[in-house]
Amino acid sequence: MINSLFRLRSLNGHLWSSAFLTIGADHFKGGGSLGVVAAIATDVAVMYAGRIAELAPANELFRAPLHPYTQGLLRAIPVPGVTKRGSQLPAIPGRVPGLIGTMHGCAFRDRCELASEECASSPVPRYAHGSDGFVECFMAAPGEALQ
Ligand code: SF4
Secondary structure, eight states: OHHHHHHHHHHHGGGGOEEEEOSOGGGGTTSHHHHHHHHHOSEEEEEETTEEEEEEEHHHHHHSOOSHHHHHHHHTSOOTTTSOTTOOOOOOOSOOOOOSSOOOSOTTGGGOTTOOTHHHHSOOOEEEETTTEEEEOSSOOOSOBOO
């Protein structure tokens, strides 16, 4: 599978060089899948509750994630040579909200340690992140406001 992905990437260049992280964090237990994403993707979109929370070049996103959800996901990955075998990895508390019906504010707010009142009532702003990326969060404002 991984060899096939690398072959597709080299055959098709940019078309096959993106990958997505999704809300299925269980898929990333052990961190192996994230290692694959880091190796093959040029850009990574982190989705939460059906929306892209953060989109950035892969190296930038893994080096300095801006969205609290991305930060939580990356904290939950064991680091070779650092994480002790059998140790408890930090998990993001809470559950993904139901996706039926209209949602106001930030879908991650019940699980976010930075959440404030405005996160519950206002549309979450989108800020530019690098040349083509963005992040949607009140607390992360790396670039110009996009909406
Ligand atoms: S918008 Fe608010 S609740 Fe959502 S991730 Fe940012 S700080 Fe947390």
